[in-house]
Amino acid sequence: MAGLGDVVKGTVQIAEAMSVTLKHLATKPVTVEYPDEPIAVFPRYRGRHMLRRYDNGLERCIGCALCEAACPTGAIYVDAAENDPENPHSPGERYARTYEVNFMRCVFCGDCEEACPVEAVVLTQAFPLPELERRSMIFVKEQLLEPPDGNITIRPAH
Ligand code: SF4
Ligand code: SF4
Structure with a gap:
């Protein structure tokens, strides 16, 4: 007792x-009710890549493949082609006919962004990358040219 x-x-x-x-x-x-509520990331957070365009709509990427060479994990694949002068994709002589980022390999180091001479490839703050199929983790140029639809706010750095 x-x-x-x-x-x-x-x-x-x-x-x-x-x-x-x-x-x-x-x-x-x-915690937040993701994805109904945005998630805050720090300003220097490196997420999924984006290929930028100039204001006139032309692709910045000139297919030089310096990003591919700089990537420590072999996550980038670039196949360049000559621009048609009548209907160019980019301001240079060449453009990226194929541009792929394999997010199963990428470690989000940012070396590709550093290597790019025309600031075409940038790492955005978007992080939602889960896919059910391995092939879907390889983002192609058309996807990368679209700004990511991240449900994100930027958290002030401390
Ligand atoms: S962030 Fe790093 S690992 Fe990812 S594609 Fe760029 S260079 Fe490669
Ligand atoms: S993203 Fe930049 S470094 Fe990579 S191929 Fe295009 S222009 Fe070259």
Whole structure:
């Protein structure tokens, strides 16, 4: 049979546990209802790539493949072709006929962004990349030219 000391001890323990629960009831949750609510990332977060265009709509990428050469994991594949002067894809003589990023290999180091002489490839803050099929993890040029639809806010750096 429990003595008075055990009852007091048990009551104190329950009070302590309830105080922790009540304290967290009053604080703002650290989780969010993703994807209904945006997730905050830090300003220097490196997420999925994007291929940029100039204001006139031309692709910045000139198919030089420096990003492919700089990539430490072989995640980028570029196949360049000559531009048709009547209907060019980019301002240069060449453009990327094929441009792929394999997100199963990418480690989001940003070396491709650093290597690009025309600031064509950039790492955005978008992170939603889950796909059910391996082939879907290889993003092709048409996907990369589209700005990502990330449900994201930028968290101030501390
Ligand atoms: S971020 Fe790094 S690993 Fe990913 S494609 Fe660019 S260079 Fe390769
Ligand atoms: S993204 Fe930049 S570095 Fe890569 S092929 Fe295009 S122009 Fe060259």
